[in-house]
Amino acid sequence: MNGLDRIRLHSLHDKVMPAAQAVQLIKDGAVVGMSGFGGAGEAKSVPLALADYAKDHPLKITLATGASLGNQIDGRLNEAHALARRYPYQADPGLRQSINAGEVMYIDQHLSEMADNIRHHNLPQINVAVIAATAITEDGLIIPTGSSGNSANFVEMADFVIVEIDNTINPILEGIHDIYVPKARPNRGPIPIIQASDRIGSIGISVDLEKIAAIVLNDLPDTSFAMDEPDTETLAIAQHLIQFFEAEVAAGRLPENLGPLQSGVGSIANAVFSGFEHSNFHDLEMYSEVLQDCTFQLIDSGKMKFASGSSMTLSQSCAAHVMNNFDQYKDKIMLRPQELSNNPEIIRRLGIIAINTALEFDIYGNVNSTHVAGTKMMNGIGGSGDFTRHAHIAIFVTKSVAKAGAISSVVPMVSHTDHTDHDVDILVTEQGLADLRGLAPRERALKVIEHCAHPSYREDLMSYFERACEKGGQTPHLLHEALSWHAQFQETGRMKAV
Numbered sequence: 001m002n003g004l005d006r007i008r009l010h011s012l013h014d015k016v017m018p019a020a021q022a023v024q025l026i027k028d029g030a031v032v033g034m035s036g037f038g039g040a041g042e043a044k045s046v047p048l049a050l051a052d053y054a055k056d057h058p059l060k061i062t063l064a065t066g067a068s069l070g071n072q073i074d075g076r077l078n079e080a081h082a083l084a085r086r087y088p089y090q091a092d093p094g095l096r097q098s099i100n101a102g103e104v105m106y107i108d109q110h111l112s113e114m115a116d117n118i119r120h121h122n123l124p125q126i127n128v129a130v131i132a133a134t135a136i137t138e139d140g141l142i143i144p145t146g147s148s149g150n151s152a153n154f155v156e157m158a159d160f161v162i163v164e165i166d167n168t169i170n171p172i173l174e175g176i177h178d179i180y181v182p183k184a185r186p187n188r189g190p191i192p193i194i195q196a197s198d199r200i201g202s203i204g205i206s207v208d209l210e211k212i213a214a215i216v217l218n219d220l221p222d223t224s225f226a227m228d229e230p231d232t233e234t235l236a237i238a239q240h241l242i243q244f245f246e247a248e249v250a251a252g253r254l255p256e257n258l259g260p261l262q263s264g265v266g267s268i269a270n271a272v273f274s275g276f277e278h279s280n281f282h283d284l285e286m287y288s289e290v291l292q293d294c295t296f297q298l299i300d301s302g303k304m305k306f307a308s309g310s311s312m313t314l315s316q317s318c319a320a321h322v323m324n325n326f327d328q329y330k331d332k333i334m335l336r337p338q339e340l341s342n343n344p345e346i347i348r349r350l351g352i353i354a355i356n357t358a359l360e361f362d363i364y365g366n367v368n369s370t371h372v373a374g375t376k377m378m379n380g381i382g383g384s385g386d387f388t389r390h391a392h393i394a395i396f397v398t399k400s401v402a403k404a405g406a407i408s409s410v411v412p413m414v415s416h417t418d419h420t421d422h423d424v425d426i427l428v429t430e431q432g433l434a435d436l437r438g439l440a441p442r443e444r445a446l447k448v449i450e451h452c453a454h455p456s457y458r459e460d461l462m463s464y465f466e467r468a469c470e471k472g473g474q475t476p477h478l479l480h481e482a483l484s485w486h487a488q489f490q491e492t493g494r495m496k497a498v
Contacts, residue, residue: 003167007135007136009138012140015212015213016217019164019218020053021214025160026059027127031064031127032129033128035131035132035144035149036069037068037289037338038311040145040147040311040313041147042073043131043166045216045217045218046218051079052080054082059082060084061084066149066150067088067089068089068091068379070225071220072092073092074090074095075094075095084104084105085104085106088108089379089381108381109380111342112338112386114150118157119157119184128159128162131144131161132151132164132169133164135165136165137204143204144179145222147310147311148310148335148341149310152205152337155211156206158211159211162212162215162216163212163214163215164218167218167219168221169222170323172327176203176333177336178202178340179205179206191346193340196350197334231271234268235275237429237430238271239275241275242276243433256283257283259352259392261352262289262347262353262356263288263356264382265289265313265382269355272355273294274293282303283305284304286304286306286309288308289338289342291309297318309334310335338383347386352392353392354388354393354395355395356397357396359372360414361396361427361452363412363445363449364445365421365424365427365436366419367418368417368418369419370416370418373486373490374486381418384418385419394423394426395428396426396427397428399429400430400457407494407495408454410448410449411486412477412478412481415483421436431451434450434451440474441474445465449462456496460496
């Protein structure tokens with residue numbers, strides 16, 4: 001197939017133009033909604049051409065996406081000084097630096113909420129939608145590529161749409177998407193998903209054809225992501241979780257296949273999920289936001305029977321394997337808009353077990369997943385908040401120390417709180433697992449220190465806790481010491497005094 005063959009509604013062929021021409025439709029001050037989620041499914045030619053255009057024709061836009069973008073798009077737009085505001089999630093080092101310098105205003109948002117916030121005018125309306133597509137069908141449906149994200153919502157809400165036909169994406173993806181857009185409040189009915197595999201929508205995005213202002217042909221591939229191989233620590237974390245799940249099933253608190261699982265993004269979460277391959281669990285299901293290498297590894301091993309997400313973010317080798325054998329996966333995966341993949345109503349109904357990664361957590365179970373030392377933004381909260389608050393069991397995993405032991409991931413008080421102790425059920429490091437369900441704060445602290453803290457920090461944490469208890473309180477703290485570990489790190493590069 002060439003690009004024009006993928007535009008099966010022939011009346012749209014006269015809308016095809018070069019990316020350099022299409023970007024001139026995007027004006028200074030515009031709110032631009034772009035496809036893309038976790039480095040998959042983004043438009044590429046148009047945003048990169050926009051970055052080049054902005055160098056000679058200065059402009060600033062508000063950029064809204066599904067989540068992070070690949071192909072250094074955020075970085076290129078940032079270098080061109082084309083970004084005034086960015087939401088809801090990013091993962092580019094250059095843009096991160098500009099955000100932390102206060103040069104780009106960043107709104108870190110729960111991924112499930114963004115489309116609804118635009119729909120109900122809590123965020124600015126979308127002027128231009130730039131959407132990657134595998135094809136446009138004979139009846140005008142836009143078929144997404146490797147992610148659904150907020151694409152359908154942007155198309156519905158935008159004043160006009162630029163469609164980027166991605167020639168690098170195998171057209172075999174057509175049929176795996178489940179596009180459903182909830183109605184506006186207050187008369188919205190329930191979203192009729194009662195099983196992870198339920199299909200409730202269309203295979204493509206409906207669009208008012210009058211809105212399509214330009215079609216661009218793209219030949220730049222999606223970015224592939226390297227996944228770290230499981231190491232001693234991540235294997236230990238996985239084993240602690242497997243043992244916990246086995247005990248829950250034996251006690252009758254979980255079904256034999258555990259119920260739908262959600263995985264956070266990144267190498268640690270991917271490695272932990274890979275541990276299921278060597279467990280006794282079968283017929284696993286996933287209802288998550290990103291399908292990573294571990295998803296297809298578990299399908300290949302016969303452990304997982306179905307996976308629903310919003311995006312496929314794969315390493316180069318895994319992506320090649322999946323696309324070369326896609327017929328065996330096509331009836332086992334589904335990509336939905338993030339308004340569905342991360343929807344609190346569905347998460348609670350399905351009884352999802354959520355497993356996400358923490359930067360740090362404190363002795364009472366509060367979790368920081370976004371800010372280094374309380375101030376420096378890393379990437380954003382992503383979907384972890386959507387799943388944590390509404391999950392049947394909310395789990396956070398991390399290695400107990402970072403930077404060769406200079407940083408403890410278990411601290412007296414988190415320097416920034418993304419997930420409060422009210423929502424967190426289980427904490428796991430390579431040292432062990434702390435089950436916090438049904439425990440008061442003082443009981444939680446003892447569990448966290450004993451089971452999760454690294455031995456080199458355990459004595460100091462216990463000393464802090466015991467001295468705080470002498471002062472009293474439901475959640476005992478020594479306010480003049482609570483963040484002293486972070487201050488010590490900022491001054492010396494180590495949390496622990498030498």
